[in-house]
Amino acid sequence: MPNREQHRRAGAAAAATHGRAKDRQSGFGAGERGHGPLGGRHPRPDAAAKVAGSARYVADLALPGMLHAAVAVARVASARVRSVDLEAARAASDVEAVLGAADVVGENSIGVVFPDQQLLVTDRVRMVGDRLALVAARTPEAAWAAAALVGADVEELPGVHDPVAAVAADAPAVHEGGNLLRTFLVRRGAVRPAARRAAVVVEAEYRVGGQEHAYLEPQGCLAIPEGRERVVIVASCQCPFYIQQGVARVLGLPLAAVRVEQAPTGGGFGGKEDYPTELAACAALLAWHTSRPVRLIYPRELDMQASSKRHAVIVRHRWGADRDGHLLFAEVESFYDAGAYAGLSTVVAERGNVSAIGPYSVPSIDVRTHVVYTNNLFGGAFRGFGAPQVTFAAEATMDALASRLGLDPIEFRRRNVLDEHRRTTCTGQRLRPPVLARECLERAAAAAGWTKRRGAVTVDGHWRQGIGVALVQYGCNLHHGGQRLDRSSAVVILQPDGSVIVRVGLTEMGQGNLVACQTIAAQALGVDPSVVQVWQPDTTTVADSGPTVASRGAHMSGLAILDAVWRLRRRLDPVAAELLACASAEVELRGGFASVRGKPRRRVSVAQVAAEMAARRIEPISNGFTRSSIRRFDPSTGRGAPYEFYAMACHIARVAVDAELGLVRLEEVTAAHDVGRIIHRDALEGQIQGGVVQGMGWAISERLALESGRLLNPSFTDYVIPTAADVPHVTAIIIEGETAAGPYGAKGVGEPSLIPTAAAVRNAVCHALGVEINELPLTPPVLVAALGQRHPLAWVLAGSDPGAGTPETSAALTPAQR
């Protein structure tokens, strides 16, 4: 039995390892510039195969004897299940197996945080898309045709479809115990006395719609059994380790017997964080029963209906400021529509909870964040993870307060934004300098020509111009509540010819994690990126590294890689030193060579050193590991350090609005981002450009049309995402900071690149129209309804001709408030 002293030493060693990881990254020259691939634009290593059409995604993988899977799902949102009839499906042609809940060999349980979700339902249906049965057949046509023959005898029950209504005492309960799953709080100061001193108070309710990820590659995976003792899953996913855990549970296998390889993944955005586990468990179960490889690919319509979505959120605000434009208090109450199962909803809400105020100094705060069950779509992770919704609300309220004070929106934000001198967040965390929120704001404003454009609404034919701003303070990596997941593992293997294998646990889904890892490894080893090969994650090659979410991919992979390289150099540097006749401490790796510091002509190639190591049988493989720091945070009050560090961003959107038709054209977005350090310039720009456009779609055209929990528009025909013809001009302003916790000082940009966009667009549209609109998306009917009687043709709907009226109808729209 290990004694306390051994525990203490193990803990101290672990802490020392972690500490060294942080030192190591600065030891690699966090301030050094001008050599190596860091910050450059070398070609992404995965791009050539993708451009040539030779990258193999799950649907491009086939094995002899492989079966195709299909899923029979419930088409109603709330029902009692009396029985499920599998006989007709079993009798269908080309069918090998049809499985129901009784056929789950391990646990019929799939929830990633709460055990409230079954893989196959037994007696209750709680959402459209709940699985009734699984089919494996010799062709996909046969599988889906058989799935359609699965009969379910159900008794529909009343459902609940609004998260505010769902918390009422008499609302139909989605689960026993009621519909309020959790409430998170942030409390600070005293709101009531502060409210009495306020010169202006804004009260508003914001109805923020959800969003579908619309990754181009539908969900899919391949399960390959090795007898009944082991299984290999190849999946389109963001977290192979979640899949490993979920499949092990459903099959009753030890974790080590489940191997998960991430296939090239055609987009994720959070939609492939936990949902792929559901498909993998289905495919694995079928593979276990049939002893055949099984591939499951969701048709687009099922994917859109059943897979996770950005949460729709209702946000209620009461905020106030004094006469001088200083925020005095902020009350926020949010209702997150979790859908039928918790999934990741409490984790999303935790971030939303502490993000509800934005990067502003507010002495008195009362934030209540509720996670509510309904029978609507399954809420889950989506780029921004709860922050975009509350940012939309916060930035709208900021504009409303500014307007009532007669202040320019940016001037009002200036008076309240966190900076070097005022750097305590709403949870009482003191930010480490530099605090770049103000700099992001000022540089974006200057680049966007804010003052000139905000001063007057220009009209060009039917189009009215507007400009709007939004800020975000994004907590990088995992929230305090998820700390135990925030670690990352890497392996670096120096080949005898000097090429390098790198393995990490974090995934590439288009955001550039592969090129980031390649760049960091090449920079640290002083070699050209082309000799560094980063292979897709595999749960048998590295330790659990958590999910690729929270903009943590490059950060956590990078630190683990640096740790591995540091440890490798303890064996490599002495060999190089011998070849160079110098001391180990003088060995420098740069440009493909090991050289003597200060004497660059005394050098040997890294390849030579590698060959020498191989000849001497010196261990060329090295592990790396990193963990986030332990932070103190009190969930019952929301006080403390929910995140280790933050990335700031400011988006300014310039729109043209056709008020009469309610059309919005996003013309330009100026995006200022505090990134710490640029790892790969193309990847960084691509993230910003992509985030802006995905945020734009959410803002103006992506509407999830629901009727009793059923999605009415589960296709690209009517779920409208931006095309190449809709693209705004994106000006990215990249601000690097001196200190940051990441590899070479890098933070994360995956989510900050989207979070403020919709808020900025909304503020710009409201500027153009001179009305306040408190819902999202801003579709044409919403805009036109917001104008109400101010619409020049409003009389058409009143059903009567008002007789002689003002000929110049467009003047009926009042000039926008400053």
Add this chain to the structure above:
Amino acid sequence: MAERVRITLTLNGRQRTFEVPPGRRLLDLLRDDAGLIGTKEGCGAGECGACMVLLDGEPVTSCLVLAASCDGATVVTVEGLGGAPGALHPFQRALLAAGGVQCGFCTPGIAVTGSSIVDRNERDPAEQARLLAGNLCRCTGYTKVLEALAAAQEAGHAEP
């Protein structure tokens, strides 16, 4: 039992003959019968453009084309855009240089449509964007893709 349909087409420059079920889409003929997995299925309804191929010289969504209507046609997939195995069309090279590839799932379809726009010598950026509107991308925000189009136009047409 459905009677199979015999189709001969010129596929990436070579004449090929297939016998397929009557309900087979061109997309599945390419991926399953011809083994060309570069063309992807993103939606099956002609909306996303991931399945784009050139059919008799024009970009079409192959998920909506029945193989049976392709007898005698000429088809070029992403694998054949460069004219020879392993070769790339100038637009494909421009996409790589511009950094316009992220998850890559839309990329083959975009490569097909983009190469067509370049070969037609369409130089107006607004028109280029309009012609590309049938290829959805969720990662890039299209900016670097459009930059690649402009750069490919500058560079001229396919070299031998």
Add this chain to the structure above:
Amino acid sequence: MDLAVEQVLRPRDLDEALDLLAAQPEARPLAGGTDLVVQLRAGRSRAAVLINLGALGLAGIDDRPDGALAIGAGTTMAAIACDPRIRTRHPALAAAAGLVGAWPIQCRATLGGNLANASPAADTVPALLVADARIELATSGARRQLPLDQFFRGPGATALDRGELILSIVLPPPPSGRVVERFAKVGPRPQQIIAVVSLAGRAVVVSGGRLTEVRLALGAVAPTPVRARRAEAVLERATPGPGTHRAAITAIQADIAPIDDVRAPARYRRLAAAVLLERFLEACRG
């Protein structure tokens, strides 16, 4: 995944096609497939037998001796959108064809398919209606012609008889004088969208800015694309001015019968139709 189709017939000419259709009237004609294949896959249509029309030579745009323009049913939207004769004489049709789906859809979608599918939101139909188009139909025994506004019976329903194919659309020469013709389509994004409202307008501007030979047609605001005859009547030779405009906008509300659907509520469609009409009248004043 394969579609659930048992047979694809591939007639080599029109007569063979019509004979096949006469023998198997349940067989579905297949041209570009951009609507039919979507419906087959979604299970909204079932078709054991398809008849491929590709070899029938029905594509092409011909000048008729009487000055009319005949567009073969097999002509693609792309060909229509870029044809110089259509762009000059029937600019609304060229614009509409260029807004059907996106470019790759336009390379496959045919005019005959757009008409046979009979969606209330079909883009080309309002433009054809304002051009007084006639539709030519054929069975194995007979040919006939109809004014296009008698062809549509309801959503997805047409006047096609069993075994009947669309041959072509005939557009009489446009009127002489100062003709203003416009097509506008409203949706949540400019490209690749099913119309929430569309409007085609054609009028001849005569002295005093008055309009004559007024044609207005709208899509997506009724069970079929419709001519706005009440609004046309108000405008025909009326003295231009705010009073006339308001009367026309009021009248057009009686010409349309929009519904709430997943794309937009009826209220919005009414307002947007009024805006599109007003903008057409603005263009006529132009």
